[in-house]
Amino acid sequence: MCHSLISNYLFQKFPVQLLARCYMGLGPEMSAAAGDDVAAPLLRRTDRASISAEPSPEDEENSPVEQVALTVQTTDDPSLPSLTFRTWVLGSLACVLLSFVNQFFWYRREPLSITSIAAQIAVVPLGHLMASLVSARVFFEGKIWEFSLNPGPFNVKEHVLITILANAGAGNVYAIHIVSAIKIFYKKQLTFPAALLVVITTQVLGFGWAGIFRKYLVEPATMWWPQNLVQVSLFRALHEKEERPKGGLTRNQFFLIAFICSFGYYALPGYLFPMLTSMSWICWVFPTSVIAQQLGSGLHGLGVGAIGFDWSSISSYLGSPLASPWFATANIAVGFALVTYVITPIAYWLNLFKARTFPIFSDGLFTSTGQKYNISAVIDSSFHLDIQAYDHEGPLYLSIFFAIYYGVGFACLTATIFHVFLFHGRDIWQLSKSAFQEKKVDVHTRLMRRYKQVPEWWFICLLLVNIAATLFTCQYYNVQLQLPLWGILLACGLAMFFTLPVGVIAATTNQTPALNVITEYIMGYIYPGYPVANICFKVYGYISMKQGLTFLQDFKLGHYMKIPPRAMFVAQVVGTIISALVHLGTTWWLMSTIPDICDRELLPAGSPWTCPGDHVFYDASVIWGLIGPYRIFGKLG
Structure with missing residues (x-):
């Protein structure tokens, strides 16, 4: 806040x-x-010529x-100067802190996400403090490796690179869901080296797509990435x-x-009055009514009339409402009210798909009688779907809210693409043509050409090494990860195919269609019965594209702020690796120190370690991977 x-x-x-x-x-x-x-230059300096x-x-x-x-x-x-001692110290510290805090709170009932803006503001006094206290002595003066711990006043280019490092730790590492699903929910073996390789390769793979498409999505003036202008x-x-x-x-x-x-x-x-997290007056007025609990509960129902005063609950999933424009907030409110307060109750009380047999709001998996589905009973010794056991247990059912959630997910993906092309298609076509055919560059591109560019072979080598490491990881740890080699290549092909069109949309409209539902749907039909293979395919296919777009957006920020490209490249790679290590280390530590983490049946009442995001990820692995869409949504469903 x-x-x-x-x-x-x-x-x-x-x-x-x-x-x-x-x-x-x-x-x-x-x-x-x-x-x-607008007219006033805001970054005047008296000691250096602009x-x-x-x-x-x-x-x-x-x-x-x-x-x-x-x-x-x-x-x-x-x-x-940009890549200085201050940059490394403050940037690495911000990356580590944000990675730890965001992963620590990710497992809680109301996940709290701290963005890089917090570090962007906090490091300003620290940078000036280091500039005033640290010695300005020059080491190895006159040598090629000459450097100083204090090269002068704290400047904006150092600040940008520190923010880039912090931004690497601000986002959640998507591959951590794989670790949680295997070790916590399936209770299967996943060694630390296997988890480390999966986390690092999924995070770094996007650099390849960023390098391939940066000439189309960074250099053209028409690819302007609106979010960067706030920064x-x-x-x-x-x-x-x-x-x-x-x-x-x-x-x-x-x-x-x-x-x-x-x-x-x-x-x-947070401490004195936790009830402020969710206050439901309907439940207070009708404490014994089941319908009142279903409608009014902000934690276990639809939350009609529920009020939350805890900022972590307000911003847990949609981000800060203060940073959203009014029309976006209004659209989210109308869509939320339509789905949650109209469609879901009507479908529930009309008993569509036996909806009244199950809770109205739940991310659980159920039998036809409303009991919790015993997932372990339908998994054989080779971590594969046991068809005979599944036929004995019966088909898997979802709560009506969960089913509508998946329906809305597919609808949002197609609606986003079609909305953009129908309402902005002509503009995007003109922008794309000018981006790919543009010979006249703007002033920012001309200024950036004064610096040494990142050679194309840096990205190609990083991409090839990363793909080779991914193939080795999935082949060597195939028993744990299940993903065949052709699955890796298909995931890379999908990510590479979608990076450019989705990147054009993101760079011109600030909308980024997600591929997570599509990737798990494709793998669920091609390779059903293997849950870990499904989630690995989803992560490699979806997050590598998303990471690539994140890198491209950061490159454009450096483009606007005139950061040397090679310094940007180094900061991004180092920040990504630090973030991956800290996120995985925090996850491993939490899983070993918090008993029954994410197990809602065994956790004590009121425990915050309920892991809502990981529950949904695990359920998706069961629905799309273990059982498969054909047995749930197809003819056998």
Whole structure:
């Protein structure tokens, strides 16, 4: 909550507000004061000369994308150091902390996600502190390996690279779900080396797609990645010298006040009054009514009228509502109300697919009589579906909410693609043509060409080594992972095929269609009966594309902030590996120290370690992998 409030305040006088109003449909009005802000250079330096491109018609046009022209500076100072001692210390520390905290809270009932914006703001005083305290002595002066622990004032390029390192730890490592599913839910063996190789290869594989498509998705001015403009405006705000206005606050003063207030408030729902996490007045009024519990419970029902004052529950799945535009919040609210408060209750009380036999809201798997399905009874000794045991146990059933959830998942994927092409198809076609045929580059690309580029063979080598490591991992640990070699190649082919079209959509519309449901659906039909093979295929096929797009988005951020490409590459690779190691280490530690973690039947009442996200992932492995879509949704379902 703190960093969302701060971001809102910091953006008051900066071009990102104009971006939000224009791009998000809130109106194109611009005040004279805002125009002054746009025109004013925010990163002036007195000790270094700022280098701009030579005056030319292209410079005068700036970027062809209006939001970029209003937000991103057209100047650069190549003499600013970027990959410094401060960068490595603060960036690695932020990456480790965010990785640990996000993975630690991921297993809780209301997962708490801390984004890189928190580190982006927090490292500013630390960077300036190190610049003032650390010795400026130069080591190996005059040698090729000359370096200094303190190369001068803390600058914006160091800040960007620190944020890139922190961003690697801010996102959840999707392959951790494989570890949880195998060790916690299936209670099968998965050695640490196998888990480590799977986690690292899935995280790094996307670098290959990023390297192949960066000329199409980073260099063209029309591939502008809207989300990056928020980061650019925040960097400019944090590095602008500001005088306190009369009767007002500077941004740093506001940050301290917001930080103290949010920290103090969290003590209420976190420790002193946990009931604030979910308050359901319907359940209080009708404490013995089953229908009231089904409708009103915010934790075990549909949550009609339930109110949550714990920020972790408010932002657990959809992210901070303060950072979302009004139209997006309204669309989510309408869609949520339609599915949860209209479609689900009607389907339940009409008893569609025996819905009233099962809980109205549950991610569990059931028999036809409403009992918990004994998954271990239908798995043979080779970790494969036992057809005879499955016929004896009977078909698997889902709660009506879970079934509708999958229906909405398929509908969202197709609706997103068709909506974008129907409403933005002409624009995307023009943007794509200009991106692939564009010979005239904008000022940002010309400025970036002053730096040494990352050779193409770096990405190709990294991709080939990673694919070879993946083939070795799945072949050597085939008993544990089940994924055949052709499955790896098919997953890589799918990821590579979708990276460019999905990347164009993400870079121009800020929407990213997910491939997780499609990948598990494909593998479920091709290779049914093998649950671990299904989830491994899903992770390699889906997350490598998503990671590739994340790397491309970071490259574009470095493109806007004029970060040397090779420094960006090194920071991304190192941050990704650090994040993978910390996430896996935290997971292994939690599984060994918290008894019955994720087992809701054995956990004590009120335990927060219920693992909602991993439960859904495990259920998906059973539905799409172990039993297969043909036996649930096909003719045998």
